Amino acid sequence: MMYDAGESNEILNEFLVESYEGLDQLDRDLIVLEHRGNDPELLGRVFRCIHTIKGTCGFLGFEKLEAVAHVGENLLSRLRDGSLAVTPAITSALLAMIDAIRALLQRIEQHGDEGDSEHGELVAVLAALADADAVAADADSDSPSAEFDADTLAAEAPDVPLVGTILVARGEVDPADVASAVHEQAQGTAQWVGEILVARGAARPEAVKEALDTQQDIRSANVSDSSIRVDVALLDRLMNLVGELVLARNQILQSPAAKLDAALLGTTQRLNLITSELQEGVMKTRMQPIGSVWSKFPRVVRDLAIACGKQVNIAMEGAETELDKTIIEAIKDPLTHIVRNSVDHGIEGPQQRVTNNKSPEGRLLLRAFHEGGQVNIEIIDDGAGIDPARLRAKAVEKGLHTPESAARLSDRDAMNLIFAAGFSTAAKVTNVSGRGVGMDVVRTNIEKIGGTVDVSSIVGNGTTLRIKIPLTLAIIPGLVVTSAGERFVIPQVSLLELVRLEHEEAKLRVERIGSSPVYRLRGKLLPLVHLNHTLDLPHNGWPAAATAVGEPLNIVVVQTDGTPFGLVVDGINDTEEIVVKPLGKQLKGISAFAGATIMGDGQVALILDVHGIAQRAGVLGEGREAAATGGDAGRAARGEVHTLLLFGFGDNHRMALPLSEIARLEEFAPAMVEHTGPHDVVQYRNQIMPLVRLADSLPGVTGTADPADPLQVIVYANGDQYFGLVVDRILDILEVPVTMQRRRTGGAVLGTAIIQNKVTDILDIRRLVETVELDFASSVSEEQEILSHA
Amino acid sequence: MPDATQYCTFRVDTLYLGIDVHKVQEVMRRLDTTPVPLAHAAIVGMINLRGQIVTAIDLRQRIGLAPRPVDQEPMNVVMRTDDGAVSLIVDEIGDVIAVAEDLFERIPDTLQGPIRDLVRGVYKLDGQLLLILDSAKAALSDAPSAVPAESLSHYVPGTNR
Numbered sequence: 001m002m003y004d005a006g007e008s009n010e011i012l013n014e015f016l017v018e019s020y021e022g023l024d025q026l027d028r029d030l031i032v033l034e035h036r037g038n039d040p041e042l043l044g045r046v047f048r049c050i051h052t053i054k055g056t057c058g059f060l061g062f063e064k065l066e067a068v069a070h071v072g073e074n075l076l077s078r079l080r081d082g083s084l085a086v087t088p089a090i091t092s093a094l095l096a097m098i099d100a101i102r103a104l105l106q107r108i109e110q111h112g113d114e115g116d117s118e119h120g121e122l123v124a125v126l127a128a129l130a131d132a133d134a135v136a137a138d139a140d141s142d143s144p145s146a147e148f149d150a151d152t153l154a155a156e157a158p159d160v161p162l163v164g165t166i167l168v169a170r171g172e173v174d175p176a177d178v179a180s181a182v183h184e185q186a187q188g189t190a191q192w193v194g195e196i197l198v199a200r201g202a203a204r205p206e207a208v209k210e211a212l213d214t215q216q217d218i219r220s221a222n223v224s225d226s227s228i229r230v231d232v233a234l235l236d237r238l239m240n241l242v243g244e245l246v247l248a249r250n251q252i253l254q255s256p257a258a259k260l261d262a263a264l265l266g267t268t269q270r271l272n273l274i275t276s277e278l279q280e281g282v283m284k285t286r287m288q289p290i291g292s293v294w295s296k297f298p299r300v301v302r303d304l305a306i307a308c309g310k311q312v313n314i315a316m317e318g319a320e321t322e323l324d325k326t327i328i329e330a331i332k333d334p335l336t337h338i339v340r341n342s343v344d345h346g347i348e349g350p351q352q353r354v355t356n357n358k359s360p361e362g363r364l365l366l367r368a369f370h371e372g373g374q375v376n377i378e379i380i381d382d383g384a385g386i387d388p389a390r391l392r393a394k395a396v397e398k399g400l401h402t403p404e405s406a407a408r409l410s411d412r413d414a415m416n417l418i419f420a421a422g423f424s425t426a427a428k429v430t431n432v433s434g435r436g437v438g439m440d441v442v443r444t445n446i447e448k449i450g451g452t453v454d455v456s457s458i459v460g461n462g463t464t465l466r467i468k469i470p471l472t473l474a475i476i477p478g479l480v481v482t483s484a485g486e487r488f489v490i491p492q493v494s495l496l497e498l499v500r501l502e503h504e505e506a507k508l509r510v511e512r513i514g515s516s517p518v519y520r521l522r523g524k525l526l527p528l529v530h531l532n533h534t535l536d537l538p539h540n541g542w543p544a545a546a547t548a549v550g551e552p553l554n555i556v557v558v559q560t561d562g563t564p565f566g567l568v569v570d571g572i573n574d575t576e577e578i579v580v581k582p583l584g585k586q587l588k589g590i591s592a593f594a595g596a597t598i599m600g601d602g603q604v605a606l607i608l609d610v611h612g613i614a615q616r617a618g619v620l621g622e623g624r625e626a627a628a629t630g631g632d633a634g635r636a637a638r639g640e641v642h643t644l645l646l647f648g649f650g651d652n653h654r655m656a657l658p659l660s661e662i663a664r665l666e667e668f669a670p671a672m673v674e675h676t677g678p679h680d681v682v683q684y685r686n687q688i689m690p691l692v693r694l695a696d697s698l699p700g701v702t703g704t705a706d707p708a709d710p711l712q713v714i715v716y717a718n719g720d721q722y723f724g725l726v727v728d729r730i731l732d733i734l735e736v737p738v739t740m741q742r743r744r745t746g747g748a749v750l751g752t753a754i755i756q757n758k759v760t761d762i763l764d765i766r767r768l769v770e771t772v773e774l775d776f777a778s779s780v781s782e783e784q785e786i787l788s789h790a
Numbered sequence: 791m792p793d794a795t796q797y798c799t800f801r802v803d804t805l806y807l808g809i810d811v812h813k814v815q816e817v818m819r820r821l822d823t824t825p826v827p828l829a830h831a832a833i834v835g836m837i838n839l840r841g842q843i844v845t846a847i848d849l850r851q852r853i854g855l856a857p858r859p860v861d862q863e864p865m866n867v868v869m870r871t872d873d874g875a876v877s878l879i880v881d882e883i884g885d886v887i888a889v890a891e892d893l894f895e896r897i898p899d900t901l902q903g904p905i906r907d908l909v910r911g912v913y914k915l916d917g918q919l920l921l922i923l924d925s926a927k928a929a930l931s932d933a934p935s936a937v938p939a940e941s942l943s944h945y946v947p948g949t950n951r
Contacts, residue, residue, distance in 0.1 A: 535827035584845035585873040604824040
């Protein structure tokens with residue numbers, strides 16, 4: 001087949017799009033059919049869809065596709081005329097046929113031909129089923145005249161069946177009556193067929209009313225006449241333009257000129273209204289009902305339930321709840337995974353369920369609803385539930401927690417362990433689970449789009465997974481704050497509440513554990529994180545002792561990974577609808593930022609990534625331990641035991657490093673030191689190892705080692721690259737609990753602690769090496785380049 | 791060998807530099823920049839260029855030169871990269887010049903320091919040398935950020951298309 005002309009391409013595309021849509025609907029209809037048995041209306045719809053595909057294939061010349069659709073049609077027509085009853089085997093075969101048609105369509109879409117697969121086996125199965133002996137055929141609907149009438153009527157109005165057709169199909173009236181009523185109507189009687197039938201007493205009035213309702217349902221489901229297809233790329237462009245318009249509007253609204261001129265003010269207000277409406281309208285065009293994702297689940301659940309030998313009934317509420325297309329795409333996989341999980345691990349086998357006094361058929365409920373500008377999606381099963389005790393045991397076994405810290409976890413925290421990386425409670429990996437997508441990936445994917453996921457469960461009663469996601473991604477509400485004179489935006493989704501403490505109050509209410517400030521928020525310790533510290537911004541606000549002037553303390557309470565913490569900022573400005581723009585590649589590596597936006601005054605502001613901030617500030621700690629004990633503060637207060645290497649400079653300057661960070665301790669004669677560029681290096685294990693003289697690179701440290709003595713070097717390995725830290729002397733290795741007294745004194749010093757009754761600086765070796773590394777790596781590559789040119 | 795022979799030239803301190811004129815989107819006077827904490831030292835911040843957010847890189851910092859005198863008005867050379875526009879902040883903008891290929895030479899091995907990495911070669915012009923900037927390297931497009939990502943960059947909504 002050649003499709004060089006644009007027109008035939010268009011026909012082909014239309015065929016593909018329509019067929020895909022039809023097939024999606026078929027998936028759903030067949031599942032319903034399996035439950036309801038021979039529902040003539042549904043069968044009619046299924047039949048028409050396959051019939052249409054078959055017809056168009058013939059026209060376009062796709063013979064293989066036509067062959068598959070043809071045997072399917074044969075089987076369906078026998079179902080429709082009642083000479084066969086719907087059985088699970090037939091449903092499976094029909095579903096397989098839909099898959100085959102889908103595969104062929106995909107092949108056609110990608111390659112323009114049908115490929116080599118003949119689907120011979122499937123065709124044989126379908127043909128065999130269609131040839132099977134008739135099962136208890138219903139005498140009424142088997143009458144040839146009914147068959148004939150229903151068919152001709154259906155042909156006249158393929159999409160909306162006539163009332164008469166519906167009544168005949170339901171066995172309410174005799175086809176002959178309908179035919180004569182239609183005839184009478186054609187003679188000029190200004191009456192509906194239904195009315196004529198009722199008037200003649202051929203049909204019950206209720207039956208006609210029911211048929212009319214059914215017809216109305218079908219009609220309203222059939223919106224193809226009032227809608228057009230639009231390219232998603234075009235919608236994306238429109239969305240971007242609207243985003244720009246929103247920015248321009250914000251700028252005008254904030255302009256002082258607009259407030260002075262009354263006429264301009266009026267225009268501005270109108271512009272404001274129109275823009276808001278336009279924004280809403282364009283966003284709406286991108287909205288899709290969540291049902292478009294859910295519609296695949298009955299099939300998924302059916303196949304999976306059969307594979308696991310379980311019985312599962314899936315129900316949906318709020319399938320019409322709408323979400324942005326990008327979000328729909330993004331939650332498709334996580335949702336599928338959760339649903340599969342529920343069937344595979346949640347719902348028990350029929351016997352187990354009966355033993356537990358439940359009905360043998362498990363229930364899976366999908367619910368979606370809007371709440372506070374967000375969409376909530378719940379996946380509820382009535383299965384075995386999750387036992388927090390088992391999760392705790394598993395966490396200990398996997399080394400994610402110590403027995404003590406696991407015991408301290410609340411049931412809710414323990415439950416959330418299912419989202420931890422490398423955590424699977426399934427005793428055995430079935431072919432359903434163990435596909436490389438764990439619940440940790442589910443959580444990551446949902447958080448990537450600014451959503452949250454939470455689990456609750458009652459042992460023996462079932463499990464509920466609750467997902468909250470924003471309606472749209474491109475324009476989000478955010479809180480504008482200032483810190484160190486810069487503006488930042490905190491996405492509304494991470495926001496819990498705002499707390500403002502007047503200076504006096506702040507002095508009283510903010511306490512410290514070690515050096516970490518905490519605030520008692522309704523009886524719970526809330527770790528405080530100073531935004532300016534976390535971002536290494538110059539200005540130090542509260543609680544530096546120097547700024548004792550009566551400044552209030554602004555705490556933005558945010559949450560990530562279920563852990564709340566307080567972000568201390570200098571000022572809280574306003575909430576604003578912001579247009580999210582991605583950061584340049586140069587800035588992507590900074591996890592503290594999620595993107596940037598343009599503010600009303602035309603300036604750029606950064607959008608904070610609360611998760612990244614929490615990680616930087618150490619709020620999340622290891623595992624979920626920190627959350628249970630008050631974050632950073634909790635750990636510092638307990639004084640974790642570390643094995644430290646102590647070393648010294650000058651007379652009494654002591655520093656320490658965790659021993660686990662160190663590769664080896666070495667001594668080098670001064671003569672071994674060579675030079676490259678500004679660096680001192682030694683040859684070490686076939687590498688050029690740069691030497692970092694700590695006494696020179698740390699402020700306030702002075703070395704007094706004799707240059708003639710051998711160098712005392714601590715070797716640190718960063719990947720393959722060694723670095724040598726030159727110190728005056730190595731003092732000791734000891735195991736001590738470390739309570740950091742002062743954190744982050746700047747640069748490469750992590751903090752200060754009292755060790756062996758002496759003040760000791762803890763070195764942040766990674767940070768130190770990073771600064772050296774960039775510098776050194778470039779100079780080494782220079783040398784290699786020179787060598788290769790020589 | 792660079793195939794383009796037309797270069798947009800500019801000065802940074804005592805250096806006379808050029809980049810392929812096709813890579814240059816526009817040249818702008820000083821623009822308001824929003825600093826980005828934790829970023830590479832050479833990144834001055836972000837600029838709003840007609841609704842597009844552009845990362846600005848101080849070429850003096852990038853090359854490792856002394857900071858620009860305060861009284862000197864910087865210029866933005868906005869160039870296109872595979873990853874969107876990047877603005878290089880320079881001291882003074884020069885002409886667009888066409889240069890003959892036979893004047894091209896590799897940079898001498900004696901050239902040391904960060905600039906060695908950023909320059910692809912040199913044209914021997916009358917009375918001065920024109921250094922050709924490796925725009926991708928100058929724009930930090932291939933370098934990792936100075937600050938390591940503690941986690942994978944996470945929740946970047948705008949990129950989700």
